[in-house]
Amino acid sequence: MDGFSLTALRDALLSGVLNWGGRILTAAAIVLCGVFVRKLLRLGVQRLTRLPGQRAQEAIRRHRALQTLLLHSVDAVVWFIIVVAAISALGVNVASILTVAGVGGIAIGLGAQSIVTDVLAGVLILLEEQYVVGDTVTLAGFTGAVERMSLRSTALRSFAGDLHVVPNGEIRNVTNHTRSFHRALVDLSVDYAEPLDRVQRVLEQTLAACFPGMEGLTAAPELLGVVDLADSGVVLRVCAECAPGEHWAVERKLRRLIKDAFDREGIVLSIPQRMVHLAPDARQTPDA
Structure with missing residues (x-):
C-alpha cells in the first residue's frame, strides 16, 4: 500500500512537473518569439520613417515625434499579444481578461474620443x-x-x-499660402472715359520695368486684361507669379508703381458715383 502510494505520488508529481514545465517552456518560447518580432517591427518602423539627406530641424523633430508614436504603438500591441498568449499557454482562461480589457478600452475610448481624434488627425498631418x-x-x-x-x-x-x-x-x-509659388492679383478700376488702349500700354510698360528687379517676383507680371465692367469703371487685372509668402508684399508694391505711373500719365482711377434723377414736383402745375 505504501509502495503504491509513493509510486502514485511520484507519477503525479512527475506528470505535474512535465505538464507545467511544458507550459512554462511554451510561454517562455512565446515571450522570446514576441521579443524578436518586436525588434523586427521596431527596425521596420525606424527604416520606414528614416529621413533622407539633410532636413530642417523642424522636419527632424516632426518625424521623431511620429516615429516615437509608432514605436510606442508597436510596443503596446506586441506586448499585449505576448502577455495574453503566454497566460493562455499557462492554462489560464484569457476570455475574461479580454472581456475586461475590451470593456475598459471602450470606456477609455468614449471618454477620450476627442483626444484620440486629435491625435489621429495629427498623425495624418505629419505623414502627409x-x-x-x-x-x-x-x-x-x-x-x-x-x-x-x-x-x-x-x-x-x-x-x-x-x-x-x-x-x-x-x-x-x-x-x-506658402507652398511652391503664389500669385499676386491686383485689380484696377479706371474711369470709363479713359481710352483702354492707352491704359493698357501704360500698364504694360510699367510691368515690364518690374522684372527683374522687384524683390519677391519669380516671373514678369502680366496684364490679364478687362475682367469686369463695374458700376463706376472698367476693371483690369494684373497677375504676377512670386515666391511663397511674398504675394502680399508684391501686391502692395505693384499698386504703388501703377498709381505713380497713372499719376504721371494723367490716367484717372474710377471713384464710386451715383446718378440721381430728380422727379418734378407733383404740386407744380404744367403752366407754372
Whole structure:
C-alpha cells in the first residue's frame, strides 16, 4: 500500500512537473518569439520613417515625434499579444481578461474620443506634410503662420499677433499660402472715359520695368486684361507669379508703381458715383 502510494505520488508529481514545465517552456518560447518580432517591427518602423539627406530641424523633430508614436504603438500591441498568449499557454482562461480589457478600452475610448481624434488627425498631418512650422495657412477659419505643431493641436500666429490653438481633430480643410509659388492679383478700376488702349500700354510698360528687379517676383507680371465692367469703371487685372509668402508684399508694391505711373500719365482711377434723377414736383402745375 505504501509502495503504491509513493509510486502514485511520484507519477503525479512527475506528470505535474512535465505538464507545467511544458507550459512554462511554451510561454517562455512565446515571450522570446514576441521579443524578436518586436525588434523586427521596431527596425521596420525606424527604416520606414528614416529621413533622407539633410532636413530642417523642424522636419527632424516632426518625424521623431511620429516615429516615437509608432514605436510606442508597436510596443503596446506586441506586448499585449505576448502577455495574453503566454497566460493562455499557462492554462489560464484569457476570455475574461479580454472581456475586461475590451470593456475598459471602450470606456477609455468614449471618454477620450476627442483626444484620440486629435491625435489621429495629427498623425495624418505629419505623414502627409500638409504644412510645417513657418508656413502661412488657413485652418478652421483662422489664418496665420504656424508657430508650433504637435499630435494634439496646431498653433497659429495671426497677422495681428493673436495666437490661435486649433485642435487637429477640428481641421477639415487646409489652405497653405506658402507652398511652391503664389500669385499676386491686383485689380484696377479706371474711369470709363479713359481710352483702354492707352491704359493698357501704360500698364504694360510699367510691368515690364518690374522684372527683374522687384524683390519677391519669380516671373514678369502680366496684364490679364478687362475682367469686369463695374458700376463706376472698367476693371483690369494684373497677375504676377512670386515666391511663397511674398504675394502680399508684391501686391502692395505693384499698386504703388501703377498709381505713380497713372499719376504721371494723367490716367484717372474710377471713384464710386451715383446718378440721381430728380422727379418734378407733383404740386407744380404744367403752366407754372
